[in-house]
Amino acid sequence: MSLVEKLQKRAAIKKFDPSKKISTEQLDQLQSAIQLAPSSLGLQSFKVIVVQDPETRAKLRAAGYNQAQITDASALFVFASLTTLDEAFGKKFIDLVADTRSVDRASLEGFEQMILGTLSSRTDDQKLAWSHKQTYIALGVLVSEAAELGIDAAPMEGFDAAQFDEILGLKEKGLTTSVIAAVGFRAEDDVYSKMIKVRRPKSELFIHV
């Protein structure tokens, strides 16, 4: 089955089967896909909190309009943006590039100046909005990889971000919640996945120039 066919079969599951768990290997594959997602300048200015602990998830559910996916999926992926993208962050990123590629840091001088210039030219609010958008790319890649593996991934925006930050202790970690996804396997009696998928026709969605 092609990835497009698998995407056709995916759905925003509302009712997960709490007894079906993703394997350690599947979780690792999902994490690899997120890790490989592209991001602006390669900065990956976010982290992903993978929540499996039942007590934490019960609290998150209360902060997520009591949506059952939060507790009943196998895992809840919480994408969280870094709140401080300062010069130190930019320099550490260049360290990572130099280490990964075993190149002299001085050879990255031009790239470093470009990164630092970009970071210093934006306000904190602009940088946060920018990071939030990068998490959505990673979310799109997660959804694709989950479809590829036959795992259900349901992205969700309906939650109180401030409460999520509080419950997960994100503020102290310099993070704030962007978007979440419930990941696991649909219950056999999930209603939404049996409905016909609604999508705008290509003639409406695409313009060819």
Add this chain to the structure above:
Amino acid sequence: MSLVEKLQKRAAIKKFDPSKKISTEQLDQLQSAIQLAPSSLGLQSFKVIVVQDPETRAKLRAAGYNQAQITDASALFVFASLTTLDEAFGKKFIDLVADTRSVDRASLEGFEQMILGTLSSRTDDQKLAWSHKQTYIALGVLVSEAAELGIDAAPMEGFDAAQFDEILGLKEKGLTTSVIAAVGFRAEDDVYSKMIKVRRPKSELFIHV
């Protein structure tokens, strides 16, 4: 090869081979993936302009810091958010749901009220930021599908959105540019794709709770 292995091989190509074109079938698959990308409430509040015309692309390149990917890739995908998400937009969406599922529109009353309530509770700026984020999910799905098909897709944020809107006549269409991606095949002498991919280690990127 697994999708993760294919994502490992992808890269933000800077030098495309202008002679290598994606086929009509490949373009259709890429569009299908974008069409199937999830979006908040299923609204798909964006369009994608697929630009292949050389003259238009020359103009866009000038508005994109003269980056060669814009003209040399097989196609340029311009993701553009709808600028007006009003009550009429919400109602038309419910029409689409009713038509697609062949259900009585009255049975969607609750869903409609939820959609209209969400739309009316947000400012235009909030709705635009929201739509922009949805295009990034679709971008992530595009990148995944391209990797799946062995096609290079290079997301780009370095462009003047106002100039893009002007060149593509988006304002009149109620659209504004969110993000773009050059799609095609790497030139054999592309330098960036030969470098070791830089990614933060999983131990840094993920927090397990």
